[in-house]
Amino acid sequence: MIRGYMAVGNKCAVDLEELCLPISTKAALEILWQKGFRVAAVDVVKLARGCVSSSRYRRGANYFEAPFTVDCSTLTKWVYAKTGIWLPRHSIDQREMGKRVSDVRAGDLIFANGAKPYWFTDPTDGVGHVGICTGQGTVIHAASKDRGVVEDSIEDFRDPARVLEE
Numbered sequence: 001m002i003r004g005y006m007a008v009g010n011k012c013a014v015d016l017e018e019l020c021l022p023i024s025t026k027a028a029l030e031i032l033w034q035k036g037f038r039v040a041a042v043d044v045v046k047l048a049r050g051c052v053s054s055s056r057y058r059r060g061a062n063y064f065e066a067p068f069t070v071d072c073s074t075l076t077k078w079v080y081a082k083t084g085i086w087l088p089r090h091s092i093d094q095r096e097m098g099k100r101v102s103d104v105r106a107g108d109l110i111f112a113n114g115a116k117p118y119w120f121t122d123p124t125d126g127v128g129h130v131g132i133c134t135g136q137g138t139v140i141h142a143a144s145k146d147r148g149v150v151e152d153s154i155e156d157f158r159d160p161a162r163v164l165e166e
Contacts, residue, residue: 011040011084013164042083044107044164048132048140051075051149057142063089072130072142075149076109079132085163091130092118098161106135107164110157131157 016025023031029039051067061071066078073094077087087094095111104110114128131141131152139154 011082013084040084044079044083044132045134045140047082048075048079048149049134049151051079051142052140052151053148055142055149057145057148059145070142070149072114075140075142076130076132080163083164087163090118092120092127094130094163095127095159095161098163101160101162104133104135104154104160105162106133108133108160108162110139110154111159111161112157127159133160 016028021028051070055067055075056069057071058065058069059071061069061074063074063077063081066074070078073087073089073091076091076094077089080087087097091111091114094109098109101108110131110133111127112129112131113126117126117128119126129141131139133139133154134151137154138151139157140149140151142149143152
C-alpha cells in the first residue's frame with residue numbers, strides 16, 4: 001500500500017499486515033471495531049466516473065474545491081482521500097507514493113508527460129499528468145478546460161503505480 005499513513009478528514013487507510021502487530025489481523029480488527037472504527041469500502045473508479053462530465057477543470061485547482069472544480073492531481077487526491085489515503089498535491093509526487101507495477105488494475109494511478117512535465121533527476125522521466133485506471137483499458141482524468149473530466153483510452157499513459165492494495 002503506501003509508505004506512511006496520514007488521516008484524511010475522519011478517514012485513515014491502514015495496512016494491518018504492514019504494521020507487523022504482535023496480534024493477529026482479526027484481533028486487531030476486533031479491537032478497532034470495539035473502539036468505534038469502521039471499514040469503509042470505496043470504489044475509486046465509480047467515484048471518479050461520477051466526476052466525468054460533471055466536474056469543471058481548472059489548472060491549479062485546490063483540494064477544497066473538489067469535486068466541483070479539479071485538475072488532474074486534485075481529482076486523484078480527492079478520490080483517494082475518500083478511501084482514507086492521503087496523496088500529495090502534484091502528479092510527480094503522487095507517482096512516487098505508489099508502488100510501480102507492470103500489470104494495470106482498476107484504481108491504479110497512471111501517468112503521462114502532460115503540458116509541463118516535472119522531474120527529479122532525469123528530464124526524460126518527467127510527469128505532468130495523472131489519471132485513474134478503470135481496469136477496462138481506459139483512464140479517468142481531468143484533461144483540460146475544454147474537455148473537463150473524461151474517460152479516455154489508456155494508450156497515451158505510462159508508469160502505473162499502485163496505492164491501493166486489494
